[in-house]
Amino acid sequence: MKIMMMYLDNFCFPLLLDTPIVSNGSYKLAAWEKGVMMILRKNPKYFDQKNVLIPEVRYLIVSDGRLGMEMYLSGEIDILGGNFLKIPLNFMSDIALNPEYKGQYFQKQIFCTYAFAFNTKKFPVDKILVRKALNAAIDRKLIIEYLLKGKQEVAYNFTPQLAQCLNNDVFDPVNAQKWLNQAGYADGKGFPEIIIAFNQSEIHEKIAIAIKDCLNHYLNINVRLNPLKWEKYTEMLQSPEDWHLIRYGWCADYPDTNNWLNELFHPERSENVTQWNSKEFLELMDKVDHTMNFAERNNLYCQAEKLLCDKACAVMPIYFERSHYLVNPRIKGWYHMPLGGQHIRNWSLKYD
The missing domain is CATH 3.10.105.10 (Dipeptide-binding Protein; Domain 3)
Incomplete structure (x- = not known):
């Protein structure tokens, strides 16, 4: 209760605090620039850290779907769609029919x-x-x-x-x-x-x-x-x-x-x-x-x-x-969950 009261006024803004937030999950918050980017890094104190294969995850805050699509096509982001930044509708028909996106495009309930x-x-x-x-x-x-x-x-x-x-x-x-x-x-x-x-x-x-x-x-x-x-x-x-x-x-x-x-x-x-x-x-x-x-x-x-x-x-x-995703083929182990909550600790990256 004392810890909760200590952080209550700044509960949503941990980076404004001098004292780091304690985490026992597979990743911990490494950086957060509001409206721009959030970075998670592998938690070395996680009990199963040896099996966490992706060392760093970056969430880019992008508000324009067309820009997000351009970033996916250029390789700047690996996953687009779902309940976050949706794939622009004017791209949907081409994505669904284009064999180039086979294995990258997913439509889920x-x-x-x-x-x-x-x-x-x-x-x-x-x-x-x-x-x-x-x-x-x-x-x-x-x-x-x-x-x-x-x-x-x-x-x-x-x-x-x-x-x-x-x-x-x-x-x-x-x-x-x-x-x-x-x-x-x-x-x-x-x-x-x-x-x-x-x-x-x-x-x-x-x-x-x-x-x-x-x-x-x-x-x-x-x-x-x-x-x-x-x-x-x-x-x-x-x-x-x-x-x-x-x-x-x-x-x-x-x-x-x-x-x-x-x-x-x-x-x-x-x-x-x-x-x-x-x-x-x-x-x-x-x-x-x-x-x-x-x-x-x-x-x-x-x-x-x-x-x-x-x-x-x-x-x-x-x-x-329905959720529509584009997932870079280098992401291995990605899966959809209707209510969210995918565990990135179960994913891996395939490097060329």
Whole structure:
């Protein structure tokens, strides 16, 4: 406890301290220049240090995917992609088809969902029929095929592990128009402009524009896009009065559905950015808390997914993410883990 209190004020900035941070892992922090580079070196005091074959690992902080791709092609970096710096979309088709990248390119499943959350308390998306209409007007397959080059998996529910619960294509312009008419907005007449907020990035903007175009084309709805810097975006998540829809992705912290439904949408003990409050959903989550049987838990979670994404339509899933990597062939022993946590101590380098 004394050690924790000693470093508490500078917990995230160990290099600002005169006293080094103690590490018993296979690598220790050797240098860190914020926003530029982090260097790890083999820990000579690690119990199995003789089997740690890579002496130094450098993490370069690069914010531009195109620059990262150039650095990979020039040999300046050995691994590109995953949840860090993503491979630029305009390179994806060539990489997948070019035999030159055989043995270097990997496409792997991860537990991440790309979605948008509704502010269920803000007019006019406070009406279920309106939310269902908007959800049914989005052509997810078109977005994945043309914007994402077919490299992701279409999502009709929020939790990847429960994809079998809602696997019917929800894109249905005819019903979308019917529901909007039933909500009182025949042919989109009288429907107010809505705001879609998202954190700034090339792909987020392209997807937001595609959603805007779908809503305008099929429902005659006007949409205003609000791209935000990261700091403002995180603030906006806590200020739902400023948006109707907001980009709301999630990657699992641990491989259990509780991390998706209970921790994100529980009406009483989660941040619940949608502000959706369902007694039925709450009762399902409370039942899950007292259920140990896996099949029973899965059935309860499936019911909760149907409430969240279909009956109430509080969130609008777009796709389940896949990770795309380029790995230099000189890296031996590299492997993918859906939740991260690869041990570099198990890798090695092949020198020519």
